[in-house]
Amino acid sequence: MKRTAKWSVLALAVTFALILGLQSPANAQEKEIRFGYLVADQLHSPAVMIMKEKKMLEAAGFKVAWREFLAGSYLMQDFASGQIDFGSLGAVPVLITRGQGVDVVILASANTEGSSIVVKDSIKTAKDLNGKSLGTPGIGSIQDALVDMVARKENIKILHKHMKVSDMPLFLKKGEIDGFIAWAPHPARAVDLGYGHELFTSHDLLPDHQCCVVVTKGAMLKNDPETVKKVMNVYLRACEWYQANRDEAIAMMVQKTGMKEEVIREALKTVKNPFPPYCNVPSLKFQAEGLVEGGKIQKDVITNMDDFIKQTYHPEILETALEKK
Amino acid sequence: MEIGSFHRLGAKMATQLVHVNISKKYSNVEVLNNIAFNVEENEFLVVVGPTGCGKTTLGNILSGIEKPTSGQVTIRDEVIDPHIHNISYVFQEPSCIPWYTMIQDVTMGLVIRGAAKEEVAKRGKEVIKLVDMVGFEDYYPWQISGGMKQRVAIARAYATNPDFLIMDEPFGHLDAQTRYLMQIEIMRIWEQEKKTVVFITNNIEEAVYLASRIIVLSKLPARMKCEYTIDLPRPRDLTDPQFLRTRAEITKECEIVE
């Protein structure tokens, strides 16, 4: 019995070592990064979509784990627990998370504007929204903040109903919400299906407002700027490619979202993808102020707004990358 | 269904109330083989048999809750039926209904038979006095001992003034001392209110103590082995030499102890 025990232990140890050995540490050239993005956000972050589809990061020597999230706040949750290295999401969740003390920094912009409020046919003006319910992607989203803005501006009360963006057209059709706000192309899809009409685009609400951004960990920026630079370079190339190859990119979007080309083109009209992809700093500031006012960032967290924005938005890498061109 | 004992009008000969002639088989196992006997009115008939010989099956068939495979049990020439006839059964295991107080338990049969409220209350008190459990009317089963539970079962059996009372090893789960006490008790109760009783046991001493007549069954499949009439005066003395002789004789004759 003792002999059998010894041999089985030995066999187990050898097997274990083999398995460990087979997990050879990544090639010094290959570095693993985890990139998070949002569901159906191809129109807001086309460069990210392009990077993913054309495997540009892999070509630059990275091993990439792509993670999809239902909304920005969920991406930030995983970010906070250290499971994401880079992400593409709305600026508002980033600001809120930063306000919670999480070490997230914005590197570049993905797009401005690009959300719309779709409502049922009986609602014609902003005032009609008084007492009505709008679906939003979540309490920590820019879309939710935009609804707050409308309510404040018109001095009315709007009920927020948070839900998955993919559920919004269905809830609208069932009459459980009177309308919803989501990032393109979801509003266009609902309009196309005949569930309602577009009441406002985010351009109507807040022109040039910063929407999606590319983020990373502040620690990574400090300790491993090389990686961040490399990723930014790839991102820039993807942005350039997008500017030059619109139609091909649209074809990609059609394939990824499963929506018709006309719908995608119509939706793209509401989205702006600035190049070079600098963030709209005054817009960030404005949004942060709105968040404090709405109680989503606690008052005592931001002592000086300008400092807060400076700590959050770090365009240095982007500038360096652009200069090289 | 009226409650009342069968009144004999001065007949000299003991009336044969119950006729038994049955066999019972479960699947292919024969349990009771041609068991045939009669029970006279107000006699205390004891059926003795070794453990596992089908005594409980016999009890179930006599009370009508099980049917024999062949033959029948009749009472006053009618096939026995609990819905029609007034039968009571004292089970081997404690059978007090857990959510009934004592008084509710003993009057259960009366309530099922639809007796009037006053009658129920009166008879209930009577039988509780009969089994010497006065003061425990509002107790729940979990609050009383095993011996007391069996007394309640006996009270419940008596409450309906049954024409036929079957007891299946009612003292089997009690400790030896309580058992002796209960044997004395049951004799006292029976003398006070005479009933036709079939008492099943595996204990010969108990049988000789209680019985007017003893029927001995064999091992599985149970057959009638022998029959004895016990003429000893009551209350009987366990140490009486006549008692002991009778007991030894039965033990030997029927080869109960192997």
Add this chain to the structure above:
Amino acid sequence: MTEKRKELFKTVGYNILSLIGVGILWTLFSHWQHSPFFPTLTAIWKAFVGLVEHGDVEQIGLGAHIWASLVRIFAGFAAACLLGIPLGLALGLKPKLYNRTRAILEPVRFIPPIAWIPMAIVLLVGFSRYVFLIWLGAFFPIFITTLMSVTRVNPIHVNVAKVFGAPRSYIIWKIVIPSVLPDIATGMRVGLGIAWMCIVAAEMIGGEMMGVGRLILKYAELIRMPEIIVGMLVIGIIGFFMNEVFIIVERWIFRWRSEVSID
């Protein structure tokens, strides 16, 4: 002081002591960690007070959230009892029928309520979605316990009634039902607890502004741990009290059951 009183004091006393112990450990740990994701007890308390006084970021008070969830839970729980108890009794009395329908019933039992959410969103509307999901959680414990309890009715008690010539209705109403009632009560208590635990999953559907599950999810999006913990504690404490009240009611109704002591 009677023995019972002494024991009661000891029980309550030890419980309070252990709560204090947990509180001390928590405080030590949170100060050592010093992270916004492990808030101190004072932060949690402040969040609680804030939620009660000012409500959450949408100005909805804690009480409103609790009430909204309670209504949903009780609706679903009531539906589960209304369907589960009669069905359990019926199939318990007719075991053949149960055995022949097991292929339909049993697999459904293992589908977690969360898995039903997509269907609930599409096929149902509003309040009925919650009732459905909570019903799913509570139904099976109630149904199965009721079913099993019928099989465990003591045949002796049935025989006692049979010997007296009791009709079938007496046996069902006066023997079977009182026998199974304690087990059904236990099943109901377990079902209620599970229903309460389903509320967060149910409120993940979205489309509703109120509810303790919604409250937790709102603050999860804002990554505000103190409020999240308040939400969790509220759920736990309410569930605890519901259970205790249930037990007390059970003990009173079923006074006839013996108290089993282990020492």
